[in-house]
Every structure is written in structure tokens, then in C-alpha cells.
Amino acid sequence: MTRHLFSLALLTGLCACSTTPTSLPPAPVPASAIPAAASEPAATAVITPPPVSTPVTVSPLTPPGSKAALTDSQARALLNRLLPQGIADRQGWNNDILSAFTALKLPYRADNFCAVAAVIEQESSWQGDPTVPNLPAIVWGKIGERANKYLVPLPVVKAALLKTSPNGKSYKTRIDSLRTEREMNLLFEDMAAEAGKLGLPLNMKNPIRTGGPMQVSVEFAEAHVKIWPYPYQTGSSIRNEVFTRRGGVYFGSAILLQYPAPYQDMRYRFADFNAGRYSSRNAAFQAALSQLSGRKLALDGDLLSYSGKQASGSSYRALLELKTKLEMTQSEIERDLQQEKNSVFAQSELYRKLFVLADKQAGKPLPRERIPQIDLHSPKISRKLTTQWFADKVNVRYQACMARQ
Numbered sequence: 001m002t003r004h005l006f007s008l009a010l011l012t013g014l015c016a017c018s019t020t021p022t023s024l025p026p027a028p029v030p031a032s033a034i035p036a037a038a039s040e041p042a043a044t045a046v047i048t049p050p051p052v053s054t055p056v057t058v059s060p061l062t063p064p065g066s067k068a069a070l071t072d073s074q075a076r077a078l079l080n081r082l083l084p085q086g087i088a089d090r091q092g093w094n095n096d097i098l099s100a101f102t103a104l105k106l107p108y109r110a111d112n113f114c115a116v117a118a119v120i121e122q123e124s125s126w127q128g129d130p131t132v133p134n135l136p137a138i139v140w141g142k143i144g145e146r147a148n149k150y151l152v153p154l155p156v157v158k159a160a161l162l163k164t165s166p167n168g169k170s171y172k173t174r175i176d177s178l179r180t181e182r183e184m185n186l187l188f189e190d191m192a193a194e195a196g197k198l199g200l201p202l203n204m205k206n207p208i209r210t211g212g213p214m215q216v217s218v219e220f221a222e223a224h225v226k227i228w229p230y231p232y233q234t235g236s237s238i239r240n241e242v243f244t245r246r247g248g249v250y251f252g253s254a255i256l257l258q259y260p261a262p263y264q265d266m267r268y269r270f271a272d273f274n275a276g277r278y279s280s281r282n283a284a285f286q287a288a289l290s291q292l293s294g295r296k297l298a299l300d301g302d303l304l305s306y307s308g309k310q311a312s313g314s315s316y317r318a319l320l321e322l323k324t325k326l327e328m329t330q331s332e333i334e335r336d337l338q339q340e341k342n343s344v345f346a347q348s349e350l351y352r353k354l355f356v357l358a359d360k361q362a363g364k365p366l367p368r369e370r371i372p373q374i375d376l377h378s379p380k381i382s383r384k385l386t387t388q389w390f391a392d393k394v395n396v397r398y399q400a401c402m403a404r405q
Helices: 006-010 071-082 088-106 110-124 136-151 154-160 169-178 181-193 218-224 237-243 243-259 267-275 277-294 314-321 330-337 344-348 349-362 388-402
Strands: 303-309 310-312 376-378
Touching: 006 136, 071 088, 071 110, 088 110, 088 243, 110 243, 110 267, 110 388, 136 154, 136 169, 169 181, 181 237, 218 237, 218 243, 237 243, 243 267, 267 277, 267 388, 277 314, 277 344, 277 349, 310 314, 330 349, 344 349, 376 388
Parallel strands: none
Antiparallel strands: 303 310
16 A cells, blocks of 8 residues: 555645545555554655556455364454454454454464554554544644645634534644544545535645555555445445444455465565555566666566556666567557556566566576565654565564464
């Protein structure tokens, strides 16, 4: 999760301005991609993360207990047992998952393998380049919306897009025949490169933010390669790698597993994948804050937002009202909230003092993890979906995978 999917970009059409980038938590990492079930359209959480600029750092997971690490051949055999029967190119998926784990230094364990497998199955039904139903209509609809904002009739746009594109077909023909996210990404890459030649007063910047079999954020991938070496030779760009099976599996495994999380239940990692790193921990913090302050707060995992350069947000304001009880100054509260996307926030003075007071008031230890309460939206869905729904759906697939050990 990444709360940013390509569907968020489609909601804005061919946007003349970029959306606020999701801040990247300590990596192995904004927020996400937003996942979709195999039988459901992709969904996007409508939450704006605070502009925290903490640099990304990577910490490989440490295997629990004292079990000896599996050899490559043992890991390959285990993974082969765990993968569902009947998927196309089973050996290719095995190779790409194992290669990703090796490069990212993730432990070869059934729970880790099954976590990745469950997200792949939920997001793409084991399609390396997922198809999207009615994709041409979706793209034309959003292009039309954007053109309307510029007072350009859609027939004029379609006439301009009759121009031959770099692959020899017209842009209009390519849009009319779109089937997959990768095709759409390549189309918009070409349109952006040739925007001037098209003669349209529209910004043709590529609006697609996520893709691949695990719906990974392009922004995350481009940040991750700056602090952790990408193991494959790239044909063109990291953006395009996200839309390949190997790249999608690699970056999806990284954002899901390559960070230290305090969770005993994998569901909270699935929720974080959907809503952003540490959102489950932060939602529990918000629940404790709500109980202590008596204020109704959105349990979305975002503790700090900004209005201009000023810190704001309902959680922030509730904390300021409690600063006397917390025995902290406003600057100290802001200092610790700046770490909300990092593992160290759980060791901060603010986190510790808040839970001491909340636990005392409740007369028992309050939960330190909670599924964020976020509604998901996309032009491709017609019913209410939430982060809770996503985490539960992926967890069902995860449990089925674990039963195949």
C-alpha cells in the first residue's frame, strides 16, 4: 500500500499538476499500493500523508527463534509446495520470488513466502501483467474529463491522437486496444515524450503511479533503488521495471516485508501494505489518543498533516490539548510526530507517555496494533471497500497458503 495506485492517477486524469508525494517510511518502504482482489477492481485509499522527509533506510528481517537458515534448494522446494496449483509458469514465479528474497536478504520462511504469494493472488490472480476490464473506456473517460477542464472538445483530442506513435500504431488505436497496466504505462510514457508534437494544451505527464502483479508504487521503487541495489539489469527505467513480473515481485516483497514491524499477526502487514508503513501501529496510537482525550479521531494511521508549512491534523490538535498531562512541549510533540513513518516512533517519548496514560485510564494495556479504518475508492469499483476488507481478504489467501506447508 501504498495508498497510491494507478487508479489514483486515473481519478485525476492527465493531471497538469502532480499529487502530493507519499512520504517514504524507513524502508524497506507511502504508502503503497492499493490492492485489489483477483475478482475485484483496484482500489485507492483517499488519505493524504504528511510531508515527512525522513530518509529511507533498509533493515532486513531477522528470523525468529534459532532455526537454521534454509539452503537455496530447500527454500525452492518449500516455495514450490506453497504456491497454488494451476498457476501459469509456476517455475517462473518460483524463480522470481526466490530471487527477490535473496537480493533483499529476506529470510526463507513459509510465512514470508505466503505473505508475498497472498498479495500476488489478491492483486493480480498470478498475472505477471494484470489485465484491467474496460480499460479503454476508463482511459478515454479520464482523458475526456481532463480535456473538458481545458475546454478542448474530446473529438479534437481524438483527432490529435491519430498521430502515429513510436511503436508504429496511432495513439488512438493503442488506447482503443488497451488490455493491461503495462501497455497503459508504455502508452503514457510515449505520449509524455511526444506531448509537444501532439499539439494539445494538455499536460501529458505519465499519470500512472502503481502497477505490476503486486500493485507497487513507482515512487517507492525509485526511492528504494537509491539505498538498496536493484539486482537486475534494467532495459529502460525503474518505472518500467515495476510493470514486469520480476520487478513487481521484487519491489512488492520489499514494501511488504523489508522493514521491522512490531506485529505478531501478518494481517497488520497486509493493512500496512494497503494504507502505508506503520499505519496499523499508528491507528492503535490514535485509538488510545481518542480514548484519553475524549475526541473522536479518524483511525487512519496518519498522525500529522500540514497546512502550508504549519503542522496540523486532528490527532496533532488532540495531542496539544494533552501536552500538560504528557509533560511535553509543542515542539517536543512535533519532533516525535515527525517519526510517525519510522520504526523509532514506538520508542519515542510521546508514544511511551501517551500509552502510559491511556493504559492507566483504561485499567489495562491497550492494543498496540489496529487495522486502519480507511475507505478505498477507484473508478473501477462499485461497492464500499476498506483497508479492513483488503487485509482480511489477503489473510484468507495467506492462511490457505500456510496450510500447504
